[in-house]
Each structure stands twice: as C-alpha cells, then as structure tokens.
Amino acid sequence: MTPRGDRPGRMRVVAIADADSFVKWAAALIDSAPAVSPHLLLVKTPLVVSVAQEHAALSGTGIRPEAVTRLGYEGLADWLMHDRPDVVVVAGRGPFVRLVMRQIDRVSPRPVVVSGLPGISIPAQRGAALYRRQCDLMIVHSRRERRAFSDLADRLGLSLRLGLATLPFARPAPVPSAGTDLVFAAQAIVPQEAADRVALAGILRAAAHADPSRRVVVKLRSRPDQGETETHFERTELTELLRDRPENLVFSYEPMGVALARAEGLVTVSSTAAIEAMARGVPVIALDTFGVSKSLLNTVFVGSGVQGSAEDVVARRFRVANERWLRNNYFHDPAESTWWADVEELVAARRRGDLPARPVPSPRGGLLHEAWQRKAVLGSEDRSAAGAFAMAIGAPLVWAILRARRIFGRRGAGSWSDAATDITVTPARYQDPIVRRVRSPLAAVVMD
Structure with a gap:
C-alpha cells in the first residue's frame, strides 16, 4: 500500500468492486481519469472475479497488478483509513454498494464517494437510484441516461447528483476490424425464459451451419466448471444448450476487445458490448426476436437502426447505428463528459469542509x-x-x-x-x- 505522502500532486482514487462487469467498468473508469494514482480493491463475495476474469477485466487499462488488492469486507475500513484516498468508486450491485458504504462511513477523513452502473442503464431502475442515494456522485453514460435518472430521482424524491461520462471501455480500435467472426455477446438473464434460451441456441447453431467457413463465437464471461461467477445467475446455460454444435461454433472467454478485433459483426439482445462494437466501427445486430421490452433491457435500441431478426443474424445482415441515436446514446461529444470536473469540485468542497457526509441510515428492523x-x-x-x-x-x-x-x-x-x-x-x-x-x-x- 502506498502512503499518501509518496504521491504529491496526484489525486488518489480507489475503486472497490467484486463482480466481473463492475470490475471491468471501475478499472476502465479510474484509468481514464487524468493525473491520478489508481488502485483497485476486490472484495471477497460469492461474485468476486477469478484471477483470469480479473486479467480480462483489466485488459486495455494501465492498471498494474501491484495496484490490485484482494481483501475481506471487514478489512475495508482499516485499509481505507491507512491509504486515505481522495475518491472511492464503489462498483457493484445495489446491495453491495450499500454494504460498502457502511464501511466508508467509518473512515476519517471521509473520501468523496462515486458510484454508477457498468453499461447500458436504460431503463433507469428504481433500485439503482435508491441503493446509490448516499453517494456524492452517480455516473451515467449518455444524455438519455442523465435525463432518465434525473426524472427517476424527482419521482422518488431523491437528491441524486449525476455526472456524465463517456462509457470508459467504448474506445476506438487502433486498427479497424477486418475479421470474419460473428461474435455473440451472451447475457445470463436476457432472454431469461428457458424456451427463449433454447430458441437462441438454435439461432446461433443455424448461423454457424449457414456458412461453415466462418466462425460463430459465443463470447462468455465466466467458467462455472472452474468456480467462476458473473454479475447475474444463468439458470439455463447456453454452454449446455450448445453441447451439440458445429465445429465453427465456438466459445470464447477472452476480453471483448480481443474478440471484436476478429469480428465481422456483433450480435446481442441488449449487452453493452454493442456499444463497444460501435465504438470500434464493428456493425451490430440487436436481436429483437424475443420482443422489445424493459425486462429485456433493449428498449434503448429503438430508433437506432440496428435491431434485427433471427433471419438477419443467420444471413449476417449487420447494421450501423444512425448519427442522431448515437449522439443521444453513449456517443455524445467528449467535451460534455464532465464527471471528472464534478469529482474535482466535490473533493475541493470536502477539503474545505463544505460537503457533508451522507451516511447510510440504519435499516428498519x-x-x-x-x-x-x-x-x-x-x-x-x-x-x-x-x-x-x-x-x-x-x-x-x-x-x-x-x-x-x-x-x-x-x-x-x-x-x-x-x-x-x-x-x-x-x-x-x-x-x-x-x-x-x-x-x-x-x-x-x-x-x-
């Protein structure tokens, strides 16, 4: 652990996370902040990333292995009091955020607390706002999300300061993709019904049979047989449904950036990987075969021009999103991303004693x-x-x-x-x- 006195002029930012998607988001976010000394704390929970998942999540960032610490929940407050960070980014599902905030409430001097969600957050959900209402800043990634969470906070009577950021891992590719893979970004709970997941497996199998000379790559986030988990629980596993598959239908656990470098196009129902692909110039199909609804988390793609059917997937008719949709959804002018200026303002206010703490109240019961x-x-x-x-x-x-x-x-x-x-x-x-x-x-x- 680096004492604060050894890093003059650099703001200390520590991210606290457990599950894979939140680790990826938090690492990319703090890596994107200018002139900071970053560190990543991985808290031991049933969702904590494996070493392999950790390496995949940190791929493409400048966070070194020595800037990552694994520890138990009970050790959080002592670690933070010794390290004395200026800013803590709490990255996890809502109940995780609330629990970590209880440890931060014990820390003096208290850091500025930032939180957010690791990708597409339309619809803006009640729980996402309620669990993060004690944070000093909640990060969103599009104009549309900022409007939605502002509206939600007003409806719920919450004081929720929002900071706009560019999705940190949606970065242009150094070299445009000239690949031939159809990459499918799998999701554990979308679609959720077993019959829909069986149908999804059938679509992927049909796409592979349609052109045996090109691969269909199912991009997965965890290896359950090796004890790995991910943010959500997959009740009907695609790996089981695709045990009988053609040779050109393969599973991949590599970082998404690596998979997209070999992609002709990306298919998903509602994964944030679609935004990563768009940033890299890889065309997309947002599969609407199972409907368009909030529960499928795919209403965000309405009007984008990238929605398509199972037949489009099999025929590889990938699409490019229209400019109006892009500006409103995740591809705003980078100059509009003021989250770091918000953080600096909050840190200055905290140092002056002008930013009161927002402690987590004791639970009813x-x-x-x-x-x-x-x-x-x-x-x-x-x-x-x-x-x-x-x-x-x-x-x-x-x-x-x-x-x-x-x-x-x-x-x-x-x-x-x-x-x-x-x-x-x-x-x-x-x-x-x-x-x-x-x-x-x-x-x-x-x-x-």
Missing part, C-alpha cells in the same frame, strides 16, 4: 435486518450466527415478495410494462441466488 443485508451480499464469506439466522428467516420472505411482484406487479406509466418511458418506479421483479452453486429460490436478493 434493526440488527436482524442489518445482518440479513450483510449475508445477502457476502454469502459464505459472512460466517456470523446472526447472518445465518437472518437468512433462515428472511430468504423465504424475500422469495414470497418477489413472486408476488411477478404476479401482481403494478402496471402503468413508469412501470416495467411501460415501454414508452425510460424509467421504472416500481421495484424489480426477479431474483438472483446468493449461493450460486445452489439452485434454490430461497437464496435470493433483489436486482438493481
């Missing part, structure tokens, strides 16, 4: 509810008796609440069923297991 929140994030890393007791009581209750939301979820303006708006004022309706190796609905947390 007291110590038992707090124990549940810890266990829900840390899983087996939390070995407390209180956590085990809270999980035994709380998990069935959460499962029942989520089931009721799916059945009786509110409809109307701003809900998940309202495709005409870019926000969701209603809670999320799905669940994600804490213990990834146990396919039990009783181990669940609420999504952002």
